[in-house]
Amino acid sequence: MSELTLEQISKSYGSVQVLREVSLAIAEGEFVAILGPSGCGKTTTLNIVAGFTEPDAGRVRLGGVDITRQRPERRDTALVFQNYALFPHMTVRKNIEYGLRARRIGGAEARARLERVGKLLGITGLEDRYPGQLSGGQQQRVAVARALVVQPAVLLLDEPLSNLDEKLRKSVRTELRGIQRELRQTAIIVTHDHEEALSLADRLVVMDAGRVVQAGTPDEVFSRPRTRFVADFMGITNIFAGARSGGRFVTEGGTSLPLPGDLPGAPYVALRPSALRLAAAPAPDSTASAGTAQSGAMLHGVVADRTYLGDTVQYRVALTGQPETESVTVQASSEQAGAFATGDRVGIEIPAGAVLPLQADDHE
Amino acid sequence: MRRGPGTIALRLVTLVVYVFMLAPVALVIWLSFSKSQVLFFPPHGYSVQWYEQLRYQPQLTSGLFYSLWLAAAASLISVAVAGLAAIGLSRGVIRRRGPLEGLFLGPLMVPAIVTGIALYVYLYVIGTGLRSTFVPTRWAMLLAHVLLTLPFTFRMAYVGLSGIDTSLERASLNLGRNRLHTIRLVTLPMMRSALIGAAIFGFIFSFADLEISLFLVGPGQTTLPVAMLDYASNQIDPTIAAISAVQIAIIAVLLLVANHFVDFGKALGIGRAR
Numbered sequence: 205m206s207e208l209t210l211e212q213i214s215k216s217y218g219s220v221q222v223l224r225e226v227s228l229a230i231a232e233g234e235f236v237a238i239l240g241p242s243g244c245g246k247t248t249t250l251n252i253v254a255g256f257t258e259p260d261a262g263r264v265r266l267g268g269v270d271i272t273r274q275r276p277e278r279r280d281t282a283l284v285f286q287n288y289a290l291f292p293h294m295t296v297r298k299n300i301e302y303g304l305r306a307r308r309i310g311g312a313e314a315r316a317r318l319e320r321v322g323k324l325l326g327i328t329g330l331e332d333r334y335p336g337q338l339s340g341g342q343q344q345r346v347a348v349a350r351a352l353v354v355q356p357a358v359l360l361l362d363e364p365l366s367n368l369d370e371k372l373r374k375s376v377r378t379e380l381r382g383i384q385r386e387l388r389q390t391a392i393i394v395t396h397d398h399e400e401a402l403s404l405a406d407r408l409v410v411m412d413a414g415r416v417v418q419a420g421t422p423d424e425v426f427s428r429p430r431t432r433f434v435a436d437f438m439g440i441t442n443i444f445a446g447a448r449s450g451g452r453f454v455t456e457g458g459t460s461l462p463l464p465g466d467l468p469g470a471p472y473v474a475l476r477p478s479a480l481r482l483a484a485a486p487a488p489d490s491t492a493s494a495g496t497a498q499s500g501a502m503l504h505g506v507v508a509d510r511t512y513l514g515d516t517v518q519y520r521v522a523l524t525g526q527p528e529t530e531s532v533t534v535q536a537s538s539e540q541a542g543a544f545a546t547g548d549r550v551g552i553e554i555p556a557g558a559v560l561p562l563q564a565d566d567h568e
Numbered sequence: 569m570r571r572g573p574g575t576i577a578l579r580l581v582t583l584v585v586y587v588f589m590l591a592p593v594a595l596v597i598w599l600s601f602s603k604s605q606v607l608f609f610p611p612h613g614y615s616v617q618w619y620e621q622l623r624y625q626p627q628l629t630s631g632l633f634y635s636l637w638l639a640a641a642a643s644l645i646s647v648a649v650a651g652l653a654a655i656g657l658s659r660g661v662i663r664r665r666g667p668l669e670g671l672f673l674g675p676l677m678v679p680a681i682v683t684g685i686a687l688y689v690y691l692y693v694i695g696t697g698l699r700s701t702f703v704p705t706r707w708a709m710l711l712a713h714v715l716l717t718l719p720f721t722f723r724m725a726y727v728g729l730s731g732i733d734t735s736l737e738r739a740s741l742n743l744g745r746n747r748l749h750t751i752r753l754v755t756l757p758m759m760r761s762a763l764i765g766a767a768i769f770g771f772i773f774s775f776a777d778l779e780i781s782l783f784l785v786g787p788g789q790t791t792l793p794v795a796m797l798d799y800a801s802n803q804i805d806p807t808i809a810a811i812s813a814v815q816i817a818i819i820a821v822l823l824l825v826a827n828h829f830v831d832f833g834k835a836l837g838i839g840r841a842r
Binding site (some may be wrong): 247254255257275276277278279281282283285286289290291293302303306307350507 | 605733736738739740741742743744745746749753754757758760787
């Protein structure tokens, strides 16, 4: 049994409250990502689980046992540090054996485990090198091996991929996911990269200013962000403040957006850039709707700028008759790319699924 | 590289400073190979007779061996104390470190001669009170030299420790080793260079000390610098130059060894640890 629960954890440093009644439950074999910007309390949460930080209030339980006051060396957790924290004066083998020796595991059992993690992480052959003689990617593997070899109840990962370059990060990510699945290893990863969290975890916990703002499967969080903050953090850019008016949502700038009937009232609405579609605008003189640019499910405007991103092209469309702040970002596939240039008049189609009503942030 | 008038001026000043610093040392070594009975420059001829003569100067040779023993013992004790103090201060639970850090560097602020007198008076009074003799004994001398070297060894250990990433120690705890094992298996091995450097530096400071030792020397227990002072107050001949050259050679070798272990600029640099 290695179910981990955090109950109403609070922590302050002086007058700064870093965690406010954070509660989490992580099932055995589950991979949970704690996602948030720096300073949101995610690393403090990890340190409380590892035992490096003592909470002011609340409990941590592992397999039903209260470990809130247990010293770090007695906890069955293993942490992969952001900077790997490999012992520079020890060989790779000594580094990996470190936790086994502390647990008095030796002989055939130790050899078998070493061989297993070595194979799992593809670091066989590096055993007699020192960390300083390894590449960043290899160091990262050794750090993961050192943590996995003790077969911890919970594996903790503190932004483990942030020091790797883009390409390596993606391949290690896939591998890490595979290993976690294979071992059914209960794990928590802390990250500020939403892509990393979405691709790795079974469940996402989004934190902001010491609180859990939303928890759910990657799909739930990404397709139905609860608050303005979560939407923003997930890379959804078109967020408008406003209010419901009849069947539509009228922004503070006066833009009227179609609101699918079943959506609840909310102080914010986001338009998912990738769900919007651009269409060539009808000739300005052939339509009387030029002045009332926001009728139906279509917005009208002019392409203000265009950013080529490879697979996709990002357009910023200034809405007709609206202030600059009301521009809408549309992400279109490159196939459509040649179609529009800066200055073109365009219409923006808004499918029902593109509109996300958002709650205000908890601390607002 | 451009060689404007500024560069040339800088080189010139550097050269002058080096000559000013090194000329007396060079001169002493030069004169130690003189042939004549008196210190005369330039020498009329060269010989190594003054080095051979050292054998017949028991106060200088016994001073040399006493100083070597003293410096070795004092620096080892000093490094042990400094290492533990640095770990305690930097990794412990003490909240206000400032005053304690200051305490360890404190002896630097007291003129060495005052420390010497103060220690002599203190140990004399205590010794008399306990109907025993504390000064002059070699243990009093050892204590004084530990005290003398502590600011340097502490500072080097402290700086060495501040360069160690604390996540290494946390990794050790996380993997199941308690604090004591963590210090033994991670912290101390990581401090190795700093501690070796501190020991060598402590050795040099102890070996070269005159002022503190001056008050604590006793019959048959005279440090080399005090013995040299005694010798030179009676006569000046190339013997004193020869023993000086020996002293310089010992220190130079130690500095070369130490340089291999420690970045002195960093260890003694401006600014505080942390």
